[in-house]
Amino acid sequence: MQVEIWSDVVCPWCAIGKRRFEAALERFAHRDEVTVRWRSFELDPGAPQERGGTLVEHLAAKYGTAPEQALGMIRQMSDTAAADGWEFDLEHARGGNTVDAHRLIHLGAEHGIQDAVKERLLRAYVAEREPIGDHAALTRLAVEAGLDEAEVRDVLAGDRFLDEVRADERQAHAYGISGVPFFVVDAKYGVSGAQPADALLQVLETAWAEAHPLQVLTPAGESCADGSCAV
Known part of the structure; x- marks a missing residue:
C-alpha cells in the first residue's frame, strides 16, 4: 500500500497531521507493508527567501484582523498541537520560500531517509525559529537529518529536484488539492486535512480490505444463514 502526503x-496543520497519521499507522495491522511518500506543496510560491516580520503580523495582514486575534489563532493552534506531542513556537517562526526545502526532501527520498528530512524541517519551522x-540553515538541518553536506550544498546551488517538486504540484492540481495536509492512499482514496488518527486508520483499513479481498478456497459447506438453523 502506498500513502502519498502533500504538505508544506x-x-x-501538516505537522499535526503527520503526528496523527503516525499514530494511525502505529495501530494499523499491516503497517510494515505501507510505503509513505511525502509530496511537495507550496502554500506561498511567491514568498521571498526569508519573510520579514513575525507570523503574527503576517497573519493579521493576510486575514485583515487585529494582531491580538492573530496571536489568539496561533496560541489556539499551539494548544491543539500539544495534544499531539508538538511544542510549537509559532510566535517566533521565521517563514520564507520553501521550494529549496522541498528539493531537499526529494533528496532525502533518494537516500531512503525522506521522513527524517521532512520531520527535521517541519520541527525547525514550527518549534525552533x-x-x-x-541555505545555511537548510544545509545544517539536512545534515542533522542524515544527508551528506557536500551533496546538500550541490543541490542548493543548482536546480536539482526542481522538476520533481513541480511534478508533485501538478499532480496536486490534477487531484484538486487546494489545502494541506492531503493524504492519498493507493491513488484512490483522498483525505483532506489533519484528520483524527481514528479517521486515518479507518481509511487505511478500508483501502487494505479493498486491495486484499477474502479468497474462499473451498466449496461452500453446510452452514446456518438468516438467523436460523434446522436442528
Missing part, C-alpha cells in the same frame, strides 16, 4: 514545511528558506 511551513504548515502547522529556524529561517526555513536560508
Whole structure:
C-alpha cells in the first residue's frame, strides 16, 4: 500500500497531521507493508527567501484582523498541537520560500531517509525559529537529518529536484488539492486535512480490505444463514 502526503514545511496543520497519521499507522495491522511518500506543496510560491516580520503580523495582514486575534489563532493552534506531542513556537517562526526545502526532501527520498528530512524541517519551522528558506540553515538541518553536506550544498546551488517538486504540484492540481495536509492512499482514496488518527486508520483499513479481498478456497459447506438453523 502506498500513502502519498502533500504538505508544506511551513504548515502547522501538516505537522499535526503527520503526528496523527503516525499514530494511525502505529495501530494499523499491516503497517510494515505501507510505503509513505511525502509530496511537495507550496502554500506561498511567491514568498521571498526569508519573510520579514513575525507570523503574527503576517497573519493579521493576510486575514485583515487585529494582531491580538492573530496571536489568539496561533496560541489556539499551539494548544491543539500539544495534544499531539508538538511544542510549537509559532510566535517566533521565521517563514520564507520553501521550494529549496522541498528539493531537499526529494533528496532525502533518494537516500531512503525522506521522513527524517521532512520531520527535521517541519520541527525547525514550527518549534525552533529556524529561517526555513536560508541555505545555511537548510544545509545544517539536512545534515542533522542524515544527508551528506557536500551533496546538500550541490543541490542548493543548482536546480536539482526542481522538476520533481513541480511534478508533485501538478499532480496536486490534477487531484484538486487546494489545502494541506492531503493524504492519498493507493491513488484512490483522498483525505483532506489533519484528520483524527481514528479517521486515518479507518481509511487505511478500508483501502487494505479493498486491495486484499477474502479468497474462499473451498466449496461452500453446510452452514446456518438468516438467523436460523434446522436442528
